[in-house]
Amino acid sequence: MSQPTNEGAFFLTVEEDARIRTTVKAQLQQCRDLAGQAREPNDPRSAPGEATSAAFLADLTGGSQDEQTVPNGRPDAMVVVGVGSPYPPCTVSLRDLRPMKLDELRMNTHHRGRVLAVRRDVAVVRLVARSWTVVQEGGMPGHTERLEMYLHQSRHGEDVLEEESMFLVKEPYFTLSDQGEPTLRIDHPSDLVLSTNGFDDETLNLFNEDDNTAPASAAVPFAALGSKTVKQCKDEGNAALKQQALLQAHAKYSEGLRLATKDAAARQDDFANDISRNRAYVNLLLNRLDEAKADALAAVSGLDDQKHKDLDSKALFRAGCAAYNAGLYQEARKSFEEQINLTQGDKDALAMTRKIEMRLHEQVTGQYNFKKLKAALSKTRPRVDAASFDGRTEVRDSPGCGRGLFATHAIAAGEIILCEKAFCVVWGHEKEAWTAISYDVRDDRIRGAPVGLHKAIVQKLLDNPSQVERFMDLYGDYEGVGKKLVMADSRPVIDTFQVRDIVARNAFGVGPVDGDENTANASTGLWVRAAYVNHSCLSNTNKDHVGDLMILRASRPIAAGEEITHSYDESADYDARVAALENTWGFTCTCALCGAERADGAEVRKKRRELADEAEVLMARGTAAAASRLTITKVKRLARGMEGSYNGERYKELPRRALTSVQQWLGHATVR
Numbered sequence: 003m004s005q006p007t008n009e010g011a012f013f014l015t016v017e018e019d020a021r022i023r024t025t026v027k028a029q030l031q032q033c034r035d036l037a038g039q040a041r042e043p044n045d046p047r048s049a050p051g052e053a054t055s056a057a058f059l060a061d062l063t064g065g066s067q068d069e070q071t072v073p074n075g076r077p078d079a080m081v082v083v084g085v086g087s088p089y090p091p092c093t094v095s096l097r098d099l100r101p102m103k104l105d106e107l108r109m110n111t112h113h114r115g116r117v118l119a120v121r122r123d124v125a126v127v128r129l130v131a132r133s134w135t136v137v138q139e140g141g142m143p144g145h146t147e148r149l150e151m152y153l154h155q156s157r158h159g160e161d162v163l164e165e166e167s168m169f170l171v172k173e174p175y176f177t178l179s180d181q182g183e184p185t186l187r188i189d190h191p192s193d194l195v196l197s198t199n200g201f202d203d204e205t206l207n208l209f210n211e212d213d214n215t216a217p218a219s220a221a222v223p224f225a226a227l228g229s230k231t232v233k234q235c236k237d238e239g240n241a242a243l244k245q246q247a248l249l250q251a252h253a254k255y256s257e258g259l260r261l262a263t264k265d266a267a268a269r270q271d272d273f274a275n276d277i278s279r280n281r282a283y284v285n286l287l288l289n290r291l292d293e294a295k296a297d298a299l300a301a302v303s304g305l306d307d308q309k310h311k312d313l314d315s316k317a318l319f320r321a322g323c324a325a326y327n328a329g330l331y332q333e334a335r336k337s338f339e340e341q342i343n344l345t346q347g348d349k350d351a352l353a354m355t356r357k358i359e360m361r362l363h364e365q366v367t368g369q370y371n372f373k374k375l376k377a378a379l380s381k382t383r384p385r386v387d388a389a390s391f392d393g394r395t396e397v398r399d400s401p402g403c404g405r406g407l408f409a410t411h412a413i414a415a416g417e418i419i420l421c422e423k424a425f426c427v428v429w430g431h432e433k434e435a436w437t438a439i440s441y442d443v444r445d446d447r448i449r450g451a452p453v454g455l456h457k458a459i460v461q462k463l464l465d466n467p468s469q470v471e472r473f474m475d476l477y478g479d480y481e482g483v484g485k486k487l488v489m490a491d492s493r494p495v496i497d498t499f500q501v502r503d504i505v506a507r508n509a510f511g512v513g514p515v516d517g518d519e520n521t522a523n524a525s526t527g528l529w530v531r532a533a534y535v536n537h538s539c540l541s542n543t544n545k546d547h548v549g550d551l552m553i554l555r556a557s558r559p560i561a562a563g564e565e566i567t568h569s570y571d572e573s574a575d576y577d578a579r580v581a582a583l584e585n586t587w588g589f590t591c592t593c594a595l596c597g598a599e600r601a602d603g604a605e606v607r608k609k610r611r612e613l614a615d616e617a618e619v620l621m622a623r624g625t626a627a628a629a630s631r632l633t634i635t636k637v638k639r640l641a642r643g644m645e646g647s648y649n650g651e652r653y654k655e656l657p658r659r660a661l662t663s664v665q666q667w668l669g670h671a672t673v674r
């Protein structure tokens with residue numbers, strides 16, 4: 003019988019642990035061995051058949067078929083994600099890429115500077131961590147290849163590969179799939195351009211022409227003029243919106259707006275403004291706040307007749323809501339006030355300005371009505387409507403720890419230091435929640451990876467370019483495309499490996515809404531300001547949450563200029579704590595407590611742990627308030643043993659953590 007090992011927060015058997023490491027390393031080696039070679043010729047008829055039957059099987063098995071999983075004693079098998087060598091996304095615009103053909107693909111190669119135009123041939127096979135399909139050349143049917151989209155295969159709940167049948171793959175990466183088949187692998191959503199993004203005539207020609215020497219010039223996404231009218235696009239967008247097909251509605255409105263830029267009559271007839279105002283609404287529903295705000299403001303005509311005033315009022319309300327949802331309260335107030343002027347006191351706009359006053363008060367003073375915020379929370383509404391307060395802190399260098407958060411004023415014990423709305427939280431009960439087991443060959447470690455949070459953050463960044471630099475400034479091991487926003491073909495380029503590494507070092511557990519979660523769907527979130535707080539086992543803060551609002555309070559008086567610290571891992575057991583800090587956060591703590599516990603030596607720590615474990619078992623037998631005399635006597639004896647394991651001089655000013663829970667229990671112990 004194998005002994006279980008615990009690396010990360012879950013248990014793996016020795017065999018599972020070894021299988022994961024061996025499989026991932028073997029796959030990477032196989033890829034490296036094939037680098038630069040032409041692929042083995044494939045049977046053009048077999049792959050589509052395989053995809054069709056796999057799609058059928060995936061339906062039957064709920065989607066996890068053919069992915070490496072670890073059952074781990076839980077009903078929901080955990081998917082294993084191998085982390086090999088990250089690679090950057092394409093940062094070049096389509097117009098600067100040169101078309102290529104499928105038969106030019108070389109194994110395990112990033113075809114930099116090139117673009118592939120392909121057409122989906124068969125149904126999409128949807129698995130947990132990826133989707134795959136078979137594609138064929140735009141203009142040369144016959145040659146087929148697998149195309150797989152990893153992790154970020156869905157957006158707003160829809161499978162990206164299913165959205166369209168014509169794709170442009172920027173700087174294609176041809177390698178082996180996790181199952182060893184030659185595959186066009188897409189990790190970065192911005193490397194895949196869908197025809198919904200709007201192909202112009204020349205781009206469409208990539209699907210038909212045989213000439214692969216011309217640059218993919220003019221690939222600025224414009225739909226062909228003349229095929230549709232602006233009004234048709236508007237009507238189709240409205241029809242899609244009625245069906246709640248938001249991505250489709252967005253695509254139709256976008257097509258209409260592209261056409262309208264070239265159609266003076268459409269602008270004259272208000273169509274462009276109507277479409278902008280409608281797309282602003284769709285963007286609000288999709289949480290694309292940057293574009294929602296821009297669209298709504300673009301729709302304001304400024305004309306003086308009643309009809310235009312009413313429409314402008316609607317647009318200003320949408321602009322205000324987008325700014326409000328983005329936490330830009332001053333900007334939101336400006337839009338609502340303009341709307342109020344236009345309508346002589348719109349009721350909804352007035353209500354929003356009152357809410358804005360409350361948010362600005364929270365933002366400036368750090369005073370919140372927590373009772374009211376808590377009362378408004380529910381499983382369906384776990385996020386609070388509140389502003390962030392970070393007025394007593396600043397970010398600066400912390401020697402040996404990178405950057406840290408420092409107090410700008412003296413803060414009394416119990417006072418709020420920071421109150422921050424989450425950048426993103428995924429709760430265990432939400433369908434996006436998903437933790438995978440990741441094996442990172444770069445540091446040979448197996449960890450729990452909050453994939454659901456990673457995916458939600460990538461989506462948020464793709465949808466809101468204004469948030470990219472704020473997020474990318476956070477600490478991560480892999481530099482990726484850097485900290486500055488890169489745009490290509492009017493879309494932000496998001497390096498998903500960079501996001502993953504930032505999430506790994508900056509996300510925290512938030513606790514379930516109602517206790518309904520396990521290792522495979524733990525609630526996790528990321529708070530950008532609080533992410534600058536470094537760890538200390540002797541921290542000066544306590545952390546609490548109200549919904550997605552993180553509240554950091556001083557646990558003792560903090561002097562102006564002092565670093566604010568938080569305990570990332572609160573385990574009383576030194577060895578478990580050191581392992582967790584090293585494994586999850588990649589550093590060794592050098593605080594005074596770690597120094598003292600290290601100096602105790604392994605033998606003393608082992609003895610102390612054994613005594614603490616024995617006491618835990620006794621205390622778990624019943625409540626302290628109704629314990630037996632014998633149990634209390636035994637716990638007291640164990641406490642004396644633990645006490646004796648601490649060197650008085652060494653621990654003069656340090657807490658004796660192993661004793662904390664035992665002393666608390668004894669403090670409440672009463673003989674029944």
Ligand SMILES: C[S@@+](CC[C@H](N)C(=O)[O-])C[C@H]1O[C@@H](n2cnc3c(N)ncnc32)[C@H](O)[C@@H]1O
Binds near residue numbers: 508535
């Ligand atoms: C959440 S970030 C904290 C902010 C980070 N120092 C920065 O520069 O952005 C966590 C990372 O900070 C570093 N860190 C935090 N506490 C530390 C400590 N006590 N000693 C050394 N490094 C620490 C580690 O690299 C860790 O992975």
